[in-house]
Amino acid sequence: MPELWLPGADIHDLGDHAPTDQQYPPKAIAHITWDRNATAAAPQDWCPYEDLVGYFTGGGAGDAPHLIWDPFSGRVAQMFPADSRSKSLLSPSQSPTRTNRAGRVVIQIEAVFFPYCRYQGGVYPRLVDTPCAGWGRIHAWLASWGVPDYWPMGRPVDFSGHRDEQVWETQGGWYAHAHVPYNDHTDPGSWPDFTAGGPDVPPSQHQPVPPATPARYQxxxxxxxxxxxxxxxxxxxxxxxxxxxxxxxxxxxxxxxxxxxxxxxxxxxxxxxxxxxxxxxxxxxxxxxxxxxxGYLPGQRTVSVSHVVAAAGADPGAEQGHLTYGAEVAIVEQALADEGLLDQRWVDGSFGTRTVAAYAAWQRRCGYQGGAADGIPGAASLYQLGAAQGFAVTD
CATH class of the missing domain: 1.10.101.10 (PGBD-like superfamily/PGBD)
Incomplete structure (x- = not known):
């Protein structure tokens, strides 16, 4: 298992750990603290890392991320373990997901930065203009948790919002705060690329990104x-x-x-x-x-007698591939295939002529003859098939 705590981070465990929602793919969320408003004409002094750590471990604990990152020195403070949710995203009741939890991990990073901050005499319009010290080890740690090197909504290059609920729910990777549904912030404006390690970590000492493995979420x-x-x-x-x-x-x-x-x-x-x-x-x-x-979406393994009878009456005379109660028919077809009565390629949710013939063979196996083995399911034979192959039958 990867490390729960970023190696070398200053640990400020806030407690209040809570699990994430494992049905969604792994994510990282990029933020900047944006604690002051400055412009090119009127830059302001950078807010010290220690001040932001003090805020998020004190009065701002209710909005705390996993990591606070100083891109000038490379120092990092961590407040939640990787497998817990943190609290830097809005998660209103109307959101389809609990945004702080919507992933196998949802690791949030706050860079201590605002546009046109002044640090040791230099002015930095964008986060990527800083040394981005320490980024290499942060990135490697996120990769070890399965977060892919991918921006589903595009790598942030400005302070505009791009939000898509379907992308958020179905695609893992890196998201800007500006990409998260039901949030209104437009940060971070920029973010270092995945090959940047920062001058504090020589390229020869970068932590290797683990080799790609097949996706492991549900x-x-x-x-x-x-x-x-x-x-x-x-x-x-x-x-x-x-x-x-x-x-x-x-x-x-x-x-x-x-x-x-x-x-x-x-x-x-x-x-x-x-x-x-x-x-x-x-x-x-x-x-x-x-x-x-x-051709259909499988459902729970319950089959209605009336539904499959209707399908057996409608599908053979309809156009090829016609589905009537396709999910339930597919359960019956798979059971017939597992009994050796139907070729697997015809398990398609359509109660066509081949399925009728296979079901007739099942009826004969059950002892029915003549018109009682016409391939149209009856309750008794369907209950027998369900008992043999492990699905429930209702009227």
Missing amino acids: VNINGLAYGYGAQGYQVTTVGRALVSHGFGDHYRSGPGPNWTDADTENYADYQRSLGYSGQAADGVPGEGSLRRLL
């Missing part, structure tokens, strides 16, 4: 989990669909009901085939790509 779609560590029939369904579409190269065994790195890597290959790139092709499903892969 999302919840239609009540079911996807991503590393997820378990259930839906994981097997996705894996089998990936194989059937030609995206199974990373499997050494399976696919099965436990989501592994192989599932992530195969799903990333599939996402790239759709034209996604960067963080949008990290191998963790989104609702759009999942629907395109399966």
Whole structure:
């Protein structure tokens, strides 16, 4: 496990630790303290690092970030461990996410800086004009927590806001305060790039960024989990669909009901085939790509007799791929496939002629004959299939 506390930081643990919301990807949030207003014509003296640390460990503790960073000396103070939320973002009740918690980690960094600050006789219009001392070790520590070197809303270059709720919820990486939904600040205005280490850390001594690993967070779609560590029939369904579409190269065994790195890597290959790139092709499903892969969104393993009967009546005569209660039909189809009665490629949520024929074979296996084995589900045979394959049946 990566270090909870940045090596070399001044630790000021405020307590009040709280977990983050693990269904979202890992994030880092870039802030500046902006404690004074200055201009090119009227610069002001920089506010000392010690003053800001005193504020955030005192009266300002309710707005404290994880890190306070002095870009001139490289000193860093840390107030929360990496796996806890901190408190520098607004999180109003109308926000769909708890913004301070919306990620596997949501590590917030406040650079002690304001535009046109004066430090030791020099005037610094932008954060990137400072030495950015200590940035290399901060960046390496964030990378060790899985935060990718990526700005989903673009690297900040000015003090304008760019906010997108869907991007915020689905993409990991670095966000400016100006990018966070339901917040109104427009900082930091600039931020050092990922190769800058600062003059206090010679390039030969930079902490290496860990090699890229498959994404290891989960999302919840239609009540079911996807991503590393997820378990259930839906994981097997996705894996089998990936194989059937030609995206199974990373499997050494399976696919099965436990989501592994192989599932992530195969799903990333599939996402790239759709034209996604960067963080949008990290191998963790989104609702759009999942629907395109399966033709429907899997749900809880409950099947209604009346729904599948309606599908068996409507789908065969409709256009190819027509879905009537597709998620429930797919559960029945997968059960038929697992019984060896339906080819896996026809597990598509459409109760077409091949599914009717497979269900008729199931009915005959259950002892039905003639018109009682016509491929249209009855309650008794469907209950038997559910009992055999582990799904619930309702009227």
